[in-house]
Amino acid sequence: MRIDVLTLFPEMFAGVFGSSILGKAQDKGIVSLNTLNFRDFANNKHNTVDDTPYGGGGGMVLKAEPIFGAVEHLLEGRAGSEAGERSPRIILMCPQGRPFSQEIARELAAEEHLIFICGHYEGYDERIREYLVTDELSVGDYVLTGGELPAMVVTDAVVRLLPGTLGNEQSAVADSFSDGLLEYPHYTRPAEFRGWKVPDALLSGHHAEIEKWRRRQSLERTLARRPELLERAELTGEERAWLDGLRTERENSAKESR
Structure with a gap:
Protein backbone atom coordinates (compact mmCIF):
# COMPACT_ATOMS: atom_id res chain seq x y z
CA MET A 1 0.00 0.00 0.00
CA ARG A 2 1.02 3.59 -0.63
CA ILE A 3 -0.22 6.42 1.58
CA ASP A 4 0.41 10.07 0.72
CA VAL A 5 -0.46 12.94 3.04
CA LEU A 6 -0.92 16.48 1.75
CA THR A 7 -0.03 18.85 4.58
CA LEU A 8 1.45 22.26 5.34
CA PHE A 9 3.41 20.68 8.22
CA PRO A 10 5.16 17.51 6.97
CA GLU A 11 7.57 17.66 9.92
CA MET A 12 4.70 16.62 12.21
CA PHE A 13 4.69 13.14 10.65
CA ALA A 14 8.39 12.26 10.95
CA GLY A 15 8.22 10.73 14.41
CA VAL A 16 4.86 9.02 13.95
CA PHE A 17 5.60 7.48 10.55
CA GLY A 18 9.12 6.42 11.54
CA SER A 19 8.31 4.78 14.88
CA SER A 20 6.64 1.70 16.32
CA ILE A 21 4.27 -0.32 14.12
CA LEU A 22 4.21 2.22 11.27
CA GLY A 23 8.00 2.36 11.11
CA LYS A 24 8.28 -1.43 11.13
CA ALA A 25 5.64 -1.77 8.41
CA GLN A 26 7.71 0.52 6.19
CA ASP A 27 10.89 -1.40 6.96
CA LYS A 28 9.14 -4.62 5.89
CA GLY A 29 7.99 -3.03 2.63
CA ILE A 30 4.32 -3.45 3.57
CA VAL A 31 3.49 0.24 3.19
CA SER A 32 5.06 3.39 1.81
CA LEU A 33 4.22 6.49 3.88
CA ASN A 34 4.89 9.86 2.29
CA THR A 35 4.14 13.53 2.94
CA LEU A 36 3.84 16.34 0.43
CA ASN A 37 3.69 20.04 1.27
CA PHE A 38 0.95 21.47 -0.91
CA ARG A 39 2.37 24.97 -0.41
CA ASP A 40 4.86 23.95 -3.09
CA PHE A 41 1.97 23.99 -5.56
CA ALA A 42 0.75 27.51 -4.84
CA ASN A 43 0.44 29.59 -8.01
CA ASN A 44 1.60 32.95 -6.63
CA LYS A 45 4.96 34.48 -5.75
CA HIS A 46 4.23 34.46 -2.03
CA ASN A 47 3.22 30.76 -2.00
CA THR A 48 -0.02 31.55 -0.20
CA VAL A 49 -2.49 28.68 0.00
CA ASP A 50 -5.44 30.47 1.60
CA ASP A 51 -7.59 33.52 0.98
CA THR A 52 -10.55 35.38 2.45
CA PRO A 53 -13.97 33.81 1.81
CA TYR A 54 -16.34 35.22 -0.78
CA GLY A 55 -19.30 36.81 0.96
CA GLY A 56 -17.24 37.77 3.98
CA GLY A 57 -16.87 36.07 7.33
CA GLY A 58 -14.12 35.20 9.76
CA GLY A 59 -11.08 33.09 9.03
CA MET A 60 -9.31 32.04 5.85
CA VAL A 61 -10.22 29.37 3.31
CA LEU A 62 -7.82 26.93 1.63
CA LYS A 63 -7.57 27.62 -2.08
CA ALA A 64 -8.41 24.96 -4.64
CA GLU A 65 -5.34 25.41 -6.89
CA PRO A 66 -2.58 24.10 -4.59
CA ILE A 67 -4.65 21.10 -3.45
CA PHE A 68 -5.59 20.09 -7.00
CA GLY A 69 -2.01 20.67 -8.15
CA ALA A 70 -0.55 18.46 -5.40
CA VAL A 71 -2.98 15.60 -6.06
CA GLU A 72 -2.44 15.80 -9.81
CA HIS A 73 1.32 15.68 -9.20
CA LEU A 74 0.88 12.43 -7.26
CA LEU A 75 -1.26 10.97 -10.01
CA GLU A 76 1.11 11.79 -12.87
CA GLY A 77 1.85 8.71 -14.94
CA ARG A 78 -1.24 6.79 -13.87
CA ALA A 79 -2.69 7.09 -17.36
CA GLY A 80 -0.08 4.60 -18.51
CA SER A 81 -0.44 2.29 -15.52
CA GLU A 82 -1.43 -1.33 -15.79
CA ALA A 83 -5.02 -2.13 -16.67
CA GLY A 84 -7.12 -2.91 -13.65
CA GLU A 85 -5.12 -0.75 -11.26
CA ARG A 86 -7.53 1.01 -8.93
CA SER A 87 -7.69 4.76 -8.58
CA PRO A 88 -6.60 6.04 -5.17
CA ARG A 89 -9.06 7.05 -2.48
CA ILE A 90 -8.62 10.78 -1.90
CA ILE A 91 -9.67 11.49 1.65
CA LEU A 92 -10.50 14.87 3.13
CA MET A 93 -10.10 14.99 6.92
CA CYS A 94 -12.79 17.30 8.29
CA PRO A 95 -15.42 17.48 11.09
CA GLN A 96 -18.23 17.20 8.53
CA GLY A 97 -17.04 13.81 7.28
CA ARG A 98 -18.27 10.30 7.89
CA PRO A 99 -17.40 9.19 11.45
CA PHE A 100 -14.32 6.99 11.26
CA SER A 101 -14.76 3.43 12.51
CA GLN A 102 -13.07 0.03 12.51
CA GLU A 103 -15.34 -0.96 9.64
CA ILE A 104 -14.02 1.94 7.54
CA ALA A 105 -10.45 1.05 8.55
CA ARG A 106 -10.98 -2.46 7.14
CA GLU A 107 -12.49 -0.97 3.99
CA LEU A 108 -9.50 1.32 3.45
CA ALA A 109 -7.01 -1.46 4.25
CA ALA A 110 -8.19 -3.23 1.09
CA GLU A 111 -7.07 -0.30 -1.09
CA GLU A 112 -3.73 0.09 -2.88
CA HIS A 113 -3.29 3.85 -2.59
CA LEU A 114 -4.69 6.42 -0.16
CA ILE A 115 -4.23 10.19 -0.33
CA PHE A 116 -5.09 12.26 2.75
CA ILE A 117 -5.71 16.01 2.56
CA CYS A 118 -5.03 17.87 5.82
CA GLY A 119 -6.55 21.32 5.99
CA HIS A 120 -6.03 24.31 8.24
CA TYR A 121 -7.73 27.65 8.72
CA GLU A 122 -11.50 28.08 8.45
CA GLY A 123 -12.18 25.44 5.82
CA TYR A 124 -11.75 24.29 2.23
CA ASP A 125 -12.86 25.80 -1.04
CA GLU A 126 -16.00 23.78 -1.74
CA ARG A 127 -14.72 22.73 -5.18
CA ILE A 128 -12.19 20.50 -3.45
CA ARG A 129 -15.07 18.55 -1.91
CA GLU A 130 -17.16 18.50 -5.07
CA TYR A 131 -14.61 17.68 -7.75
CA LEU A 132 -11.53 16.11 -6.16
CA VAL A 133 -12.07 14.00 -3.04
CA THR A 134 -13.69 10.58 -2.90
CA ASP A 135 -14.23 10.47 0.87
CA GLU A 136 -14.62 12.81 3.83
CA LEU A 137 -13.74 11.41 7.26
CA SER A 138 -14.03 12.72 10.82
CA VAL A 139 -12.42 11.28 13.95
CA GLY A 140 -14.96 12.87 16.28
CA ASP A 141 -17.44 15.63 16.92
CA TYR A 142 -14.88 18.27 17.79
CA VAL A 143 -12.66 20.69 15.89
CA LEU A 144 -8.86 20.48 15.78
CA THR A 145 -6.32 22.97 14.47
CA GLY A 146 -5.75 20.91 11.36
CA GLY A 147 -6.20 17.53 9.73
CA GLU A 148 -2.74 16.18 10.56
CA LEU A 149 -3.60 14.38 13.81
CA PRO A 150 -6.75 12.78 12.32
CA ALA A 151 -4.73 11.60 9.30
CA MET A 152 -2.22 9.98 11.66
CA VAL A 153 -5.04 8.24 13.54
CA VAL A 154 -6.62 6.84 10.38
CA THR A 155 -3.24 5.78 8.95
CA ASP A 156 -2.35 3.90 12.13
CA ALA A 157 -5.71 2.12 12.23
CA VAL A 158 -5.43 1.11 8.57
CA VAL A 159 -1.79 0.02 8.45
CA ARG A 160 -2.06 -2.30 11.47
CA LEU A 161 -4.67 -4.28 9.51
CA LEU A 162 -2.33 -4.93 6.56
CA PRO A 163 -1.07 -8.54 6.43
CA GLY A 164 2.34 -8.90 8.04
CA THR A 165 2.22 -5.64 9.99
CA LEU A 166 1.54 -7.13 13.41
CA GLY A 167 3.67 -9.88 14.87
CA ASN A 168 0.54 -11.84 15.76
CA GLU A 169 -2.13 -11.66 13.06
CA GLN A 170 -4.79 -12.55 15.62
CA SER A 171 -4.17 -9.29 17.47
CA ALA A 172 -6.16 -7.24 14.95
CA VAL A 173 -8.89 -9.88 14.76
CA ALA A 174 -9.61 -9.62 18.50
CA ASP A 175 -9.47 -5.84 18.74
CA SER A 176 -12.39 -3.83 20.09
CA PHE A 177 -15.00 -3.14 17.38
CA SER A 178 -13.64 -5.88 15.08
CA ASP A 179 -16.77 -7.95 15.77
CA GLY A 180 -18.93 -4.96 16.69
CA LEU A 181 -18.24 -5.31 20.43
CA LEU A 182 -15.72 -3.99 22.92
CA GLU A 183 -12.78 -6.25 23.63
CA TYR A 184 -12.72 -8.57 26.63
CA PRO A 185 -10.31 -7.94 29.60
CA HIS A 186 -6.70 -9.14 29.40
CA TYR A 187 -4.48 -10.53 32.15
CA THR A 188 -0.87 -11.71 32.34
CA ARG A 189 1.55 -12.99 35.01
CA PRO A 190 1.49 -13.08 37.98
CA ALA A 191 -1.71 -15.02 38.57
Missing part, protein backbone atom coordinates in the same frame (compact mmCIF):
# COMPACT_ATOMS: atom_id res chain seq x y z
CA GLU A 192 -2.22 -13.06 41.79
CA PHE A 193 -1.15 -9.45 42.39
CA ARG A 194 -1.84 -7.68 45.69
CA GLY A 195 -4.66 -10.09 46.35
CA TRP A 196 -6.29 -9.57 42.94
CA LYS A 197 -6.53 -12.86 41.11
CA VAL A 198 -6.79 -13.73 37.44
CA PRO A 199 -10.23 -15.28 36.68
CA ASP A 200 -10.23 -19.06 37.06
CA ALA A 201 -11.51 -19.59 33.51
CA LEU A 202 -8.30 -18.15 32.05
CA LEU A 203 -6.16 -20.49 34.16
CA SER A 204 -8.15 -23.60 33.33
CA GLY A 205 -6.43 -24.43 30.03
CA HIS A 206 -9.89 -25.32 28.68
CA HIS A 207 -10.07 -23.44 25.38
CA ALA A 208 -13.83 -23.64 24.97
CA GLU A 209 -14.38 -22.28 28.48
CA ILE A 210 -11.86 -19.51 27.87
CA GLU A 211 -13.61 -18.46 24.64
CA LYS A 212 -17.00 -18.54 26.36
CA TRP A 213 -15.66 -16.39 29.23
CA ARG A 214 -14.11 -13.89 26.83
CA ARG A 215 -17.26 -13.62 24.75
CA ARG A 216 -19.46 -12.98 27.79
CA GLN A 217 -16.99 -10.45 29.17
CA SER A 218 -17.03 -8.68 25.83
CA LEU A 219 -20.83 -8.62 25.82
CA GLU A 220 -21.00 -7.42 29.43
CA ARG A 221 -18.43 -4.68 28.87
CA THR A 222 -20.22 -3.49 25.73
CA LEU A 223 -23.56 -3.43 27.59
CA ALA A 224 -22.02 -1.34 30.37
CA ARG A 225 -20.00 1.09 28.26
CA ARG A 226 -21.36 1.19 24.70
CA PRO A 227 -24.83 -0.42 24.72
CA GLU A 228 -25.73 1.11 21.34
CA LEU A 229 -23.19 -1.22 19.69
CA LEU A 230 -25.29 -4.24 20.66
CA GLU A 231 -28.06 -3.12 18.31
CA ARG A 232 -25.84 -3.88 15.28
CA ALA A 233 -23.83 -6.80 16.65
CA GLU A 234 -24.36 -10.34 15.42
CA LEU A 235 -25.62 -12.22 18.49
CA THR A 236 -27.03 -15.67 19.02
CA GLY A 237 -30.42 -16.20 20.65
CA GLU A 238 -28.67 -17.51 23.74
CA GLU A 239 -26.51 -14.38 23.95
CA ARG A 240 -29.51 -12.08 23.59
CA ALA A 241 -31.33 -13.96 26.35
CA TRP A 242 -28.26 -13.74 28.59
CA LEU A 243 -28.02 -9.99 27.97
CA ASP A 244 -31.73 -9.53 28.72
CA GLY A 245 -31.21 -11.29 32.04
CA LEU A 246 -28.18 -9.12 32.78
CA ARG A 247 -30.15 -5.94 32.01
CA THR A 248 -32.98 -7.04 34.29
CA GLU A 249 -30.53 -7.86 37.05
CA ARG A 250 -28.93 -4.43 36.78
CA GLU A 251 -32.27 -2.63 36.71
CA ASN A 252 -33.40 -4.46 39.85
CA SER A 253 -30.12 -3.71 41.57
CA ALA A 254 -30.45 -0.02 40.68
CA LYS A 255 -34.00 0.07 42.11
CA GLU A 256 -32.86 -1.54 45.35
CA SER A 257 -30.07 0.97 45.82
CA ARG A 258 -32.43 3.98 45.60
Whole structure:
Protein backbone atom coordinates (compact mmCIF):
# COMPACT_ATOMS: atom_id res chain seq x y z
CA MET A 1 0.00 0.00 0.00
CA ARG A 2 1.02 3.59 -0.63
CA ILE A 3 -0.22 6.42 1.58
CA ASP A 4 0.41 10.07 0.72
CA VAL A 5 -0.46 12.94 3.04
CA LEU A 6 -0.92 16.48 1.75
CA THR A 7 -0.03 18.85 4.58
CA LEU A 8 1.45 22.26 5.34
CA PHE A 9 3.41 20.68 8.22
CA PRO A 10 5.16 17.51 6.97
CA GLU A 11 7.57 17.66 9.92
CA MET A 12 4.70 16.62 12.21
CA PHE A 13 4.69 13.14 10.65
CA ALA A 14 8.39 12.26 10.95
CA GLY A 15 8.22 10.73 14.41
CA VAL A 16 4.86 9.02 13.95
CA PHE A 17 5.60 7.48 10.55
CA GLY A 18 9.12 6.42 11.54
CA SER A 19 8.31 4.78 14.88
CA SER A 20 6.64 1.70 16.32
CA ILE A 21 4.27 -0.32 14.12
CA LEU A 22 4.21 2.22 11.27
CA GLY A 23 8.00 2.36 11.11
CA LYS A 24 8.28 -1.43 11.13
CA ALA A 25 5.64 -1.77 8.41
CA GLN A 26 7.71 0.52 6.19
CA ASP A 27 10.89 -1.40 6.96
CA LYS A 28 9.14 -4.62 5.89
CA GLY A 29 7.99 -3.03 2.63
CA ILE A 30 4.32 -3.45 3.57
CA VAL A 31 3.49 0.24 3.19
CA SER A 32 5.06 3.39 1.81
CA LEU A 33 4.22 6.49 3.88
CA ASN A 34 4.89 9.86 2.29
CA THR A 35 4.14 13.53 2.94
CA LEU A 36 3.84 16.34 0.43
CA ASN A 37 3.69 20.04 1.27
CA PHE A 38 0.95 21.47 -0.91
CA ARG A 39 2.37 24.97 -0.41
CA ASP A 40 4.86 23.95 -3.09
CA PHE A 41 1.97 23.99 -5.56
CA ALA A 42 0.75 27.51 -4.84
CA ASN A 43 0.44 29.59 -8.01
CA ASN A 44 1.60 32.95 -6.63
CA LYS A 45 4.96 34.48 -5.75
CA HIS A 46 4.23 34.46 -2.03
CA ASN A 47 3.22 30.76 -2.00
CA THR A 48 -0.02 31.55 -0.20
CA VAL A 49 -2.49 28.68 0.00
CA ASP A 50 -5.44 30.47 1.60
CA ASP A 51 -7.59 33.52 0.98
CA THR A 52 -10.55 35.38 2.45
CA PRO A 53 -13.97 33.81 1.81
CA TYR A 54 -16.34 35.22 -0.78
CA GLY A 55 -19.30 36.81 0.96
CA GLY A 56 -17.24 37.77 3.98
CA GLY A 57 -16.87 36.07 7.33
CA GLY A 58 -14.12 35.20 9.76
CA GLY A 59 -11.08 33.09 9.03
CA MET A 60 -9.31 32.04 5.85
CA VAL A 61 -10.22 29.37 3.31
CA LEU A 62 -7.82 26.93 1.63
CA LYS A 63 -7.57 27.62 -2.08
CA ALA A 64 -8.41 24.96 -4.64
CA GLU A 65 -5.34 25.41 -6.89
CA PRO A 66 -2.58 24.10 -4.59
CA ILE A 67 -4.65 21.10 -3.45
CA PHE A 68 -5.59 20.09 -7.00
CA GLY A 69 -2.01 20.67 -8.15
CA ALA A 70 -0.55 18.46 -5.40
CA VAL A 71 -2.98 15.60 -6.06
CA GLU A 72 -2.44 15.80 -9.81
CA HIS A 73 1.32 15.68 -9.20
CA LEU A 74 0.88 12.43 -7.26
CA LEU A 75 -1.26 10.97 -10.01
CA GLU A 76 1.11 11.79 -12.87
CA GLY A 77 1.85 8.71 -14.94
CA ARG A 78 -1.24 6.79 -13.87
CA ALA A 79 -2.69 7.09 -17.36
CA GLY A 80 -0.08 4.60 -18.51
CA SER A 81 -0.44 2.29 -15.52
CA GLU A 82 -1.43 -1.33 -15.79
CA ALA A 83 -5.02 -2.13 -16.67
CA GLY A 84 -7.12 -2.91 -13.65
CA GLU A 85 -5.12 -0.75 -11.26
CA ARG A 86 -7.53 1.01 -8.93
CA SER A 87 -7.69 4.76 -8.58
CA PRO A 88 -6.60 6.04 -5.17
CA ARG A 89 -9.06 7.05 -2.48
CA ILE A 90 -8.62 10.78 -1.90
CA ILE A 91 -9.67 11.49 1.65
CA LEU A 92 -10.50 14.87 3.13
CA MET A 93 -10.10 14.99 6.92
CA CYS A 94 -12.79 17.30 8.29
CA PRO A 95 -15.42 17.48 11.09
CA GLN A 96 -18.23 17.20 8.53
CA GLY A 97 -17.04 13.81 7.28
CA ARG A 98 -18.27 10.30 7.89
CA PRO A 99 -17.40 9.19 11.45
CA PHE A 100 -14.32 6.99 11.26
CA SER A 101 -14.76 3.43 12.51
CA GLN A 102 -13.07 0.03 12.51
CA GLU A 103 -15.34 -0.96 9.64
CA ILE A 104 -14.02 1.94 7.54
CA ALA A 105 -10.45 1.05 8.55
CA ARG A 106 -10.98 -2.46 7.14
CA GLU A 107 -12.49 -0.97 3.99
CA LEU A 108 -9.50 1.32 3.45
CA ALA A 109 -7.01 -1.46 4.25
CA ALA A 110 -8.19 -3.23 1.09
CA GLU A 111 -7.07 -0.30 -1.09
CA GLU A 112 -3.73 0.09 -2.88
CA HIS A 113 -3.29 3.85 -2.59
CA LEU A 114 -4.69 6.42 -0.16
CA ILE A 115 -4.23 10.19 -0.33
CA PHE A 116 -5.09 12.26 2.75
CA ILE A 117 -5.71 16.01 2.56
CA CYS A 118 -5.03 17.87 5.82
CA GLY A 119 -6.55 21.32 5.99
CA HIS A 120 -6.03 24.31 8.24
CA TYR A 121 -7.73 27.65 8.72
CA GLU A 122 -11.50 28.08 8.45
CA GLY A 123 -12.18 25.44 5.82
CA TYR A 124 -11.75 24.29 2.23
CA ASP A 125 -12.86 25.80 -1.04
CA GLU A 126 -16.00 23.78 -1.74
CA ARG A 127 -14.72 22.73 -5.18
CA ILE A 128 -12.19 20.50 -3.45
CA ARG A 129 -15.07 18.55 -1.91
CA GLU A 130 -17.16 18.50 -5.07
CA TYR A 131 -14.61 17.68 -7.75
CA LEU A 132 -11.53 16.11 -6.16
CA VAL A 133 -12.07 14.00 -3.04
CA THR A 134 -13.69 10.58 -2.90
CA ASP A 135 -14.23 10.47 0.87
CA GLU A 136 -14.62 12.81 3.83
CA LEU A 137 -13.74 11.41 7.26
CA SER A 138 -14.03 12.72 10.82
CA VAL A 139 -12.42 11.28 13.95
CA GLY A 140 -14.96 12.87 16.28
CA ASP A 141 -17.44 15.63 16.92
CA TYR A 142 -14.88 18.27 17.79
CA VAL A 143 -12.66 20.69 15.89
CA LEU A 144 -8.86 20.48 15.78
CA THR A 145 -6.32 22.97 14.47
CA GLY A 146 -5.75 20.91 11.36
CA GLY A 147 -6.20 17.53 9.73
CA GLU A 148 -2.74 16.18 10.56
CA LEU A 149 -3.60 14.38 13.81
CA PRO A 150 -6.75 12.78 12.32
CA ALA A 151 -4.73 11.60 9.30
CA MET A 152 -2.22 9.98 11.66
CA VAL A 153 -5.04 8.24 13.54
CA VAL A 154 -6.62 6.84 10.38
CA THR A 155 -3.24 5.78 8.95
CA ASP A 156 -2.35 3.90 12.13
CA ALA A 157 -5.71 2.12 12.23
CA VAL A 158 -5.43 1.11 8.57
CA VAL A 159 -1.79 0.02 8.45
CA ARG A 160 -2.06 -2.30 11.47
CA LEU A 161 -4.67 -4.28 9.51
CA LEU A 162 -2.33 -4.93 6.56
CA PRO A 163 -1.07 -8.54 6.43
CA GLY A 164 2.34 -8.90 8.04
CA THR A 165 2.22 -5.64 9.99
CA LEU A 166 1.54 -7.13 13.41
CA GLY A 167 3.67 -9.88 14.87
CA ASN A 168 0.54 -11.84 15.76
CA GLU A 169 -2.13 -11.66 13.06
CA GLN A 170 -4.79 -12.55 15.62
CA SER A 171 -4.17 -9.29 17.47
CA ALA A 172 -6.16 -7.24 14.95
CA VAL A 173 -8.89 -9.88 14.76
CA ALA A 174 -9.61 -9.62 18.50
CA ASP A 175 -9.47 -5.84 18.74
CA SER A 176 -12.39 -3.83 20.09
CA PHE A 177 -15.00 -3.14 17.38
CA SER A 178 -13.64 -5.88 15.08
CA ASP A 179 -16.77 -7.95 15.77
CA GLY A 180 -18.93 -4.96 16.69
CA LEU A 181 -18.24 -5.31 20.43
CA LEU A 182 -15.72 -3.99 22.92
CA GLU A 183 -12.78 -6.25 23.63
CA TYR A 184 -12.72 -8.57 26.63
CA PRO A 185 -10.31 -7.94 29.60
CA HIS A 186 -6.70 -9.14 29.40
CA TYR A 187 -4.48 -10.53 32.15
CA THR A 188 -0.87 -11.71 32.34
CA ARG A 189 1.55 -12.99 35.01
CA PRO A 190 1.49 -13.08 37.98
CA ALA A 191 -1.71 -15.02 38.57
CA GLU A 192 -2.22 -13.06 41.79
CA PHE A 193 -1.15 -9.45 42.39
CA ARG A 194 -1.84 -7.68 45.69
CA GLY A 195 -4.66 -10.09 46.35
CA TRP A 196 -6.29 -9.57 42.94
CA LYS A 197 -6.53 -12.86 41.11
CA VAL A 198 -6.79 -13.73 37.44
CA PRO A 199 -10.23 -15.28 36.68
CA ASP A 200 -10.23 -19.06 37.06
CA ALA A 201 -11.51 -19.59 33.51
CA LEU A 202 -8.30 -18.15 32.05
CA LEU A 203 -6.16 -20.49 34.16
CA SER A 204 -8.15 -23.60 33.33
CA GLY A 205 -6.43 -24.43 30.03
CA HIS A 206 -9.89 -25.32 28.68
CA HIS A 207 -10.07 -23.44 25.38
CA ALA A 208 -13.83 -23.64 24.97
CA GLU A 209 -14.38 -22.28 28.48
CA ILE A 210 -11.86 -19.51 27.87
CA GLU A 211 -13.61 -18.46 24.64
CA LYS A 212 -17.00 -18.54 26.36
CA TRP A 213 -15.66 -16.39 29.23
CA ARG A 214 -14.11 -13.89 26.83
CA ARG A 215 -17.26 -13.62 24.75
CA ARG A 216 -19.46 -12.98 27.79
CA GLN A 217 -16.99 -10.45 29.17
CA SER A 218 -17.03 -8.68 25.83
CA LEU A 219 -20.83 -8.62 25.82
CA GLU A 220 -21.00 -7.42 29.43
CA ARG A 221 -18.43 -4.68 28.87
CA THR A 222 -20.22 -3.49 25.73
CA LEU A 223 -23.56 -3.43 27.59
CA ALA A 224 -22.02 -1.34 30.37
CA ARG A 225 -20.00 1.09 28.26
CA ARG A 226 -21.36 1.19 24.70
CA PRO A 227 -24.83 -0.42 24.72
CA GLU A 228 -25.73 1.11 21.34
CA LEU A 229 -23.19 -1.22 19.69
CA LEU A 230 -25.29 -4.24 20.66
CA GLU A 231 -28.06 -3.12 18.31
CA ARG A 232 -25.84 -3.88 15.28
CA ALA A 233 -23.83 -6.80 16.65
CA GLU A 234 -24.36 -10.34 15.42
CA LEU A 235 -25.62 -12.22 18.49
CA THR A 236 -27.03 -15.67 19.02
CA GLY A 237 -30.42 -16.20 20.65
CA GLU A 238 -28.67 -17.51 23.74
CA GLU A 239 -26.51 -14.38 23.95
CA ARG A 240 -29.51 -12.08 23.59
CA ALA A 241 -31.33 -13.96 26.35
CA TRP A 242 -28.26 -13.74 28.59
CA LEU A 243 -28.02 -9.99 27.97
CA ASP A 244 -31.73 -9.53 28.72
CA GLY A 245 -31.21 -11.29 32.04
CA LEU A 246 -28.18 -9.12 32.78
CA ARG A 247 -30.15 -5.94 32.01
CA THR A 248 -32.98 -7.04 34.29
CA GLU A 249 -30.53 -7.86 37.05
CA ARG A 250 -28.93 -4.43 36.78
CA GLU A 251 -32.27 -2.63 36.71
CA ASN A 252 -33.40 -4.46 39.85
CA SER A 253 -30.12 -3.71 41.57
CA ALA A 254 -30.45 -0.02 40.68
CA LYS A 255 -34.00 0.07 42.11
CA GLU A 256 -32.86 -1.54 45.35
CA SER A 257 -30.07 0.97 45.82
CA ARG A 258 -32.43 3.98 45.60
